[in-house]
Amino acid sequence: MRTAMRMTKPGAVSVSVAFLALVLMSGPLHSAPQKGPKPDVGTGRVAWFDITTTNMTQSKEFYGRLFDWQFESLPGPYADLAAEIVSRGTSIGTLRKAEGAISAYDGVVYIQVDDIQASCKKAAELGGKVVPGFPFNLSNGGGAIGLVVDPAGHPIGMYSRTPLPEAPAKK
Numbered sequence: 001m002r003t004a005m006r007m008t009k010p011g012a013v014s015v016s017v018a019f020l021a022l023v024l025m026s027g028p029l030h031s032a033p034q035k036g037p038k039p040d041v042g043t044g045r046v047a048w049f050d051i052t053t054t055n056m057t058q059s060k061e062f063y064g065r066l067f068d069w070q071f072e073s074l075p076g077p078y079a080d081l082a083a084e085i086v087s088r089g090t091s092i093g094t095l096r097k098a099e100g101a102i103s104a105y106d107g108v109v110y111i112q113v114d115d116i117q118a119s120c121k122k123a124a125e126l127g128g129k130v131v132p133g134f135p136f137n138l139s140n141g142g143g144a145i146g147l148v149v150d151p152a153g154h155p156i157g158m159y160s161r162t163p164l165p166e167a168p169a170k171k
């Protein structure tokens with residue numbers, strides 16, 4: 001299982017991708033499981049984001065009152081570790097418990113792209129680094145996500161509504 005990503009310092013990535021992948025792969029928690037990609041927000045626009053916190057209760061209270069957001073806890077053993085952020089009935093992101101102290105590199109925004117593989121390749125050509133284990137497909141045909149670290153050390157996620165092609169079967 002993948003775990004949620006945690007940045008420790010510029011350019012250094014401790015990939016712990018579980019909360020994020022679990023939320024993105026499970027689909028919205030407040031309605032029936034979603035099959036297929038998330039709604040099309042348009043290439044180059046924010047498709048999803050994470051907020052990392054050391055105090056889930058305090059953060060839910062703050063963001064809930066500030067933006068009128070609701071929070072749906074993840075099922076089972078993850079209930080105290082992450083919650084889906086819901087705004088006006090639409091899942092828009094994840095609030096997740098930090099693995100230790102909050103750093104300037106916690107929290108990730110996911111930008112919608114047309115082609116996840118081409119976007120990861122372009123990011124690398126421009127001096128970014130693709131985080132090991134990315135890109136990968138989300139479950140239920142939900143598309144694919146990639147995660148890169150820009151040349152200055154800031155993480156940025158990418159989301160494509162189109163899943164990666166299936167790898168050819170090994171002979």
